[in-house]
Amino acid sequence: MREIKAALITEKVKQLFLKISYEIGDDVLCGLRAGKDKEISPIGKAILEEIIANDTLAAKEGMAVCQDTGMAVVFAEVGQEVHITEGDFQQAINQGVREAYAEGYLRKSVVSDPLFDRKNTQDNTPAVIYTDIVPGDSVKLAVTAKGFGSENMSRLKMLTPADGQQGVLDFIVETVSLAGPNPCPPVVVGVCVGGTMDKAAQLAKKATMRRLGSLNPDARYQALEEKALEQINASGIGPGGLGGLTTALAVHIDWYPTHIAGLPVAVNICCHAVRHGTVEI
Amino acid sequence: MRKGEDTMAEAKRIQTPLTKEKVAGLTAGDRVLISGTIYTGRDAAHKRLVALLEEGKELPLDLRDQIIYYVGPAPAPPGKAIGSAGPTSSYRMDRYAPLLIEKGLTGMIGKGLRGPAVIEAMKAHQAVYFAATGGAAVVIAQSIISQEIIAYEDLGTEAIHRLEVKDFPVIVAIDSHGNNLYETGRKEYQNKK
Numbered sequence: 001m002r003e004i005k006a007a008l009i010t011e012k013v014k015q016l017f018l019k020i021s022y023e024i025g026d027d028v029l030c031g032l033r034a035g036k037d038k039e040i041s042p043i044g045k046a047i048l049e050e051i052i053a054n055d056t057l058a059a060k061e062g063m064a065v066c067q068d069t070g071m072a073v074v075f076a077e078v079g080q081e082v083h084i085t086e087g088d089f090q091q092a093i094n095q096g097v098r099e100a101y102a103e104g105y106l107r108k109s110v111v112s113d114p115l116f117d118r119k120n121t122q123d124n125t126p127a128v129i130y131t132d133i134v135p136g137d138s139v140k141l142a143v144t145a146k147g148f149g150s151e152n153m154s155r156l157k158m159l160t161p162a163d164g165q166q167g168v169l170d171f172i173v174e175t176v177s178l179a180g181p182n183p184c185p186p187v188v189v190g191v192c193v194g195g196t197m198d199k200a201a202q203l204a205k206k207a208t209m210r211r212l213g214s215l216n217p218d219a220r221y222q223a224l225e226e227k228a229l230e231q232i233n234a235s236g237i238g239p240g241g242l243g244g245l246t247t248a249l250a251v252h253i254d255w256y257p258t259h260i261a262g263l264p265v266a267v268n269i270c271c272h273a274v275r276h277g278t279v280e281i
Numbered sequence: 282m283r284k285g286e287d288t289m290a291e292a293k294r295i296q297t298p299l300t301k302e303k304v305a306g307l308t309a310g311d312r313v314l315i316s317g318t319i320y321t322g323r324d325a326a327h328k329r330l331v332a333l334l335e336e337g338k339e340l341p342l343d344l345r346d347q348i349i350y351y352v353g354p355a356p357a358p359p360g361k362a363i364g365s366a367g368p369t370s371s372y373r374m375d376r377y378a379p380l381l382i383e384k385g386l387t388g389m390i391g392k393g394l395r396g397p398a399v400i401e402a403m404k405a406h407q408a409v410y411f412a413a414t415g416g417a418a419v420v421i422a423q424s425i426i427s428q429e430i431i432a433y434e435d436l437g438t439e440a441i442h443r444l445e446v447k448d449f450p451v452i453v454a455i456d457s458h459g460n461n462l463y464e465t466g467r468k469e470y471q472n473k474k
Binding site: 040041043044046047050051053054057058061062063064065066067068069105106107108109118120122149152180181182184234235236237238240241242243244245271272273 | 310312325352353354355356357358361364365366367369370372392393394412414415416417418419420422423437438450452454462463465466467468469470471472473474
C-alpha cells in the first residue's frame, strides 16, 4: 500500500489549474497557426492572429488566457494500491481548485443552486470530479477548465441503431452549425458514441482533452473524425464566426459499448482556449 | 503585409459617447477602435436593470448614447488595471437588450448571434452591435485603462463597471440597418477551400 497525503493532491491540482489557465498547450497553438496559414478570410486571419497573440501574451504576463476560467473538471484514476492519508480525496481536489482560483487571479464562475439562488460560491468550487479505481499505486489526474460559452452549445441525442454512421456524422456537424459563432470558434469538438446518456456526455468531455494532432487508434473513427472536420470547416462559420475556413481545429471521437436498442451521441464543444493538463502522483 | 494578400481596411476610430450620428456611419464588417467610457453588464446586471425599468424606477446609469460591454472580467493581478476581459455570449442578453436600446443605449459589445427582436430594436433606434474576439481576453484587457464599479457590487464580476478604454478593438457585426456579418461572412466562405 502506497500512502499519498491529501495535501500533495491539493498542491498538484492547484499547480495544474494555474498552468493551464495561463498557458495554452503547444498542440493548440500549432493548430491555430496552421489554421491561420490556410485562412483565406482577411477578418478570419486577423482574428486568428489576435488569438495567437493573446495566448502568447497570457503566458508571458501570467494572466488567464480567457476571463472565463471555467468550471474545473477532474478525471481521476486512483490506483487501488493507494491509500489517501490526512484528508479526504474529493476535498483535496476542491481545495486545490480553491487555492488556484484565489491565488491565480482566476475568475470564480460557479454558482451554488443553479435555479433559485444562483449564489456565487466565491472560490470556483465544487469541481466536477470523476473517479475511476484502477490497478497500480499512483494517482493520475486529467483536468480541464471548461468555459461555458462553448459548454452551452453542446448537445446530446439518443439516435437509433438504424441512424448509423450517417446519423452520427450529421448530428456532429449540425451541432457545430447551430452553435455558429457562439462557442468562440475555432472550436475543438469532443464526441462520444455509445454508452448510456450520462456515459456519452462524460466521455465527450474527455474527448475534448485529447492532444490535438493525435490520431484516433481506430482507423474507422479516424476517418469519421476527418469527414466531420471537413464538413464543419465547409460551413463558412470561421474564426469568431465572422466567416472563414477555420471553424474547428479538430474533432475527437471516443466510443463506449452500448445497448442493443441504442446509439447515444454526445457532442461537447470546446472553444479555442482548450485548457487541459495531466499529472501523475 | 505580404504582396498580393487580401488585407483588411484601416480601422475606424470612435470616441464615446456613441451618438446616433456615429452609429449611422458604421457598417457591418468595419474594424473599429473605441476610446472613452464604456460600461460592463451581463446576465445578472441586465436582469436588475430591466426589473427597475419595468417598475418605473430610475437606472443607476444614464444609457443615452452609451455602450455596454458584455463581460465578466477576471480579478486584476497586482499592477494591472483589470484582469482578462474578453466578451461573453451576447444571446443571453437578448431578452433584456431591446428595452435598454429603447432607453437610449446605442452600442453593445459581445460575441455571437443576436435574436430578431434585438436587431429590430437596433434598426428602430439606431444602435450597433460590435463583436470582440472571444478568448482574446488578455489583448483586450490591454486596451482597458481603468475600471470602477458603479452599481451592484454584490454581483462581483457581474457588477456594472465603468471602464475607460483606449483603442478597444472590435468589428461591427450587425449595423443599424440590420446588415449582419455573422450571416454574410458565413455565406461568403461556405463550401470554400
